[in-house]
Amino acid sequence: MTISKGDKLPDVALVKATADGPDKVQSADYFAGKKVALFCVPGAFTPTCSAKHLPGYVEKAAELKAKGVDEIACTAVNDAFVLSAWNKSDGSEDITMLADGNAEFASALGLDADFSGFGMGKRAQRYSMIVDDGVVSEINVEEAGQFKVSSAEHMLGQL
Secondary structure, eight states, X not given: OOOOTTOBOOOOEEEEEETTEEEEEEHHHHHTTSEEEEEEESOTTOHHIIIIIHHHHHHXXXXXXXXXXXXXXXXXXXXXXXXXXXXXXXXXXXXXXXEOTTSHHHHHHTOEEEOGXXXXXXXXXXXXXXXXXXXXXXXXXXXXXXXXXTSHHHHHXXX
16 A cells, blocks of 8 residues: 555655765654655666756755755655665755665555566655655655656745
8 A cells, every 4th residue: 555645654664875874764754744745766876866956955955944854754665775875976965875785665555666687676656745754755666767756846835
């Protein structure tokens, strides 16, 4: 079953990429008590993710925060080291990277996908959501191969 607007996020272990290295966090703890703009990419350093998705959130970070977002987070089925390197390369300190290395979060959300045809194995679909104190207040799942509704611009219109 795919998560929907009004649903509470599942409590799954994620790994936060920090300057001091990987830091394991529970999703229930991470999303509690704040409004988070969460976006998910199929993979760090992949074309659309690097050219459009992450840069859009970097560019619009101040606007998102001005509309009440406490934190902006990106998740992907990559390890924390890869996400940390990607954030250093193309991101900013305004973005928190949450590694979902085994796709457990994506699976618990019902948003996992099989990218085996591209040699990438199990991944997550491209999506964004606004999470308010652990509850999904907006969710935007992209059609395969698309990049529209999960953009920072679209999310700004929802806030």
